[in-house]
Amino acid sequence: MVMHPKRAADRDPRGAGVKKLGNRDIEAARTYHAATKHSYTSVRSGGHHLDWDNRPLPYKLYPEVAGIALPRDLSLARVPALDAIAAGGATGDGGELTLDALTRILFCANGLTRRVRVGGQDYHFRAAASAGALYPIEIYAAVAEAGELEQGLYHFSPADLRLRGLRRGDWRGLLARAAAGRPSLLRARAVLVLSAIFWRSTWKYRARAYRYCFWDAGTILANLFAAAAAEGLSVDLVSAFADPEIEALLGIDGEREGAVCLVALGSGAAAPAAEPELKPLGLETIELSREEVGYPDLVRMHRASRLLTPEEVGEVAAAAHAPADPIPPPSAATTAVKPKTLEAGAGMSLGETILRRGSTRAFAERPIAAEELATILAVSSRHQCADFPPLSDAYLIVNAVDGLETGTYCYHRQGGEFELLRAGSFRPEAGYLCLEQMLGADCSALIVYMADLERALGALGNRAYRDAHLEAGLHGGQVYLASYALGRGATGLTFYDDETTAFFEPHAAGKSPLLIVAVGAPRSSSDDT
Numbered sequence: 001m002v003m004h005p006k007r008a009a010d011r012d013p014r015g016a017g018v019k020k021l022g023n024r025d026i027e028a029a030r031t032y033h034a035a036t037k038h039s040y041t042s043v044r045s046g047g048h049h050l051d052w053d054n055r056p057l058p059y060k061l062y063p064e065v066a067g068i069a070l071p072r073d074l075s076l077a078r079v080p081a082l083d084a085i086a087a088g089g090a091t092g093d094g095g096e097l098t099l100d101a102l103t104r105i106l107f108c109a110n111g112l113t114r115r116v117r118v119g120g121q122d123y124h125f126r127a128a129a130s131a132g133a134l135y136p137i138e139i140y141a142a143v144a145e146a147g148e149l150e151q152g153l154y155h156f157s158p159a160d161l162r163l164r165g166l167r168r169g170d171w172r173g174l175l176a177r178a179a180a181g182r183p184s185l186l187r188a189r190a191v192l193v194l195s196a197i198f199w200r201s202t203w204k205y206r207a208r209a210y211r212y213c214f215w216d217a218g219t220i221l222a223n224l225f226a227a228a229a230a231e232g233l234s235v236d237l238v239s240a241f242a243d244p245e246i247e248a249l250l251g252i253d254g255e256r257e258g259a260v261c262l263v264a265l266g267s268g269a270a271a272p273a274a275e276p277e278l279k280p281l282g283l284e285t286i287e288l289s290r291e292e293v294g295y296p297d298l299v300r301m302h303r304a305s306r307l308l309t310p311e312e313v314g315e316v317a318a319a320a321h322a323p324a325d326p327i328p329p330p331s332a333a334t335t336a337v338k339p340k341t342l343e344a345g346a347g348m349s350l351g352e353t354i355l356r357r358g359s360t361r362a363f364a365e366r367p368i369a370a371e372e373l374a375t376i377l378a379v380s381s382r383h384q385c386a387d388f389p390p391l392s393d394a395y396l397i398v399n400a401v402d403g404l405e406t407g408t409y410c411y412h413r414q415g416g417e418f419e420l421l422r423a424g425s426f427r428p429e430a431g432y433l434c435l436e437q438m439l440g441a442d443c444s445a446l447i448v449y450m451a452d453l454e455r456a457l458g459a460l461g462n463r464a465y466r467d468a469h470l471e472a473g474l475h476g477g478q479v480y481l482a483s484y485a486l487g488r489g490a491t492g493l494t495f496y497d498d499e500t501t502a503f504f505e506p507h508a509a510g511k512s513p514l515l516i517v518a519v520g521a522p523r524s525s526s527d528d529t
Helices: 027-035 081-087 099-110 172-178 183-187 198-230 243-250 296-304 310-319 350-356 370-379 427-433 438-442 453-460 463-485 497-504
Strands: 112-118 121-126 137-143 152-157 162-168 190-197 235-238 257-265 334-336 392-398 407-412 417-423 445-451 489-493 512-520
Touching (some): 027 198, 027 463, 081 198, 099 137, 198 235, 198 350, 257 463, 310 453, 350 463, 392 463, 427 438, 427 497, 453 463, 463 512
Antiparallel strands (some): 152 162, 190 257, 235 257, 334 417, 392 445, 489 512
């Protein structure tokens, strides 16, 4: 589909005759993770400058395909946002998927919400948060039953709110086969496929962008799951699939653009009949930039985490059923905080929350209530219906929360309890760990998602590296939504890797930070007077 010749930087950086890395060769993930860590020295010695004249196009465009205009009257979800986030699409009744409902879900996931010109540059902001507002994630929809919409594979275009038809027919059989027969894919009303166009993110973040692409996919999933819940539709997240089959279906090369995950949307549809013949797609797309720069570390990591056969997928899927090691029981007293009590139907609606959501650029050094923080964590911490186990844990630096002592905490999801690890004021440390950004020091609380990557890689292979960052992005996206639904602010932050781990030791020994989200009261003009 992408009709570009391979550039030298995109060819196999390992050279001929080198053993091909597979999913179980977890040294690949270890090497990539170490090579892309931030440290005080690394962020000052990279010498990377943004080439604004070569900034990637934020949309994937098919000039040969006219597309289907989606309903402009979106009637965005009026369900209370906190209810929809907490449900997360897992409690749907398998109801009908209409074209209007599909439009609302796609718009809430990755729709264009506003255009802003900043510093001479145009920014097209989407419904979900994205690192650097670069939006590397694309959404495709394999539609089986969606009102009057013909069965087929479509590409969602946020730029003009259209679906562009790429293939006719019902492709759920192929998708299920690629995912080792995952039953939800066979009975879904539609299957959404998320992919990442890596260059959009590597333009700014270089090889570390691989992590960010999965964060961005996670924030999209947070919105998507909440929107599906508002429509009464179930979801099932599938991350274990045979990459070559999905790449062939989408017509992508697996290097510039790679498949990220599948989402079974709704249930109860008739099983697929005869599977269409899969032919090369061959559709031209518009170039993103005059030149793309390849990053071999990223290419190696993506190749090493690909699953190539249904047998390999089945092995990972079977390993995912093994019980996850929980956070050790609290070694000290914990504080249980009840979430904020809202009357039925109260609070900001999901649609309003998504349209208002941004990334807070400055926090006032004012406290939020412990009940608010407990609400944010409670609705963002339930493990979704997915084919991988829980992988990340939530740690916190509490700067200013009424009802909680300042200090560092581990959050226990099962009981909604805050375990105090170390008392004290750590605003300077919080700001430093977030690459010396004042956002970390000024916010009310930092939520730090961490994972024992060695344990995860040992269970699931290199694929776990994708899953851990995807899960952290999903929880982080839910934190965004919950914070804005309560009238608060949130923003995602990157970090000094090893120093963040060291800060939370000994409790977090052996764990790696995946994503940090700051929450608190946004600074307003009145705070400066």
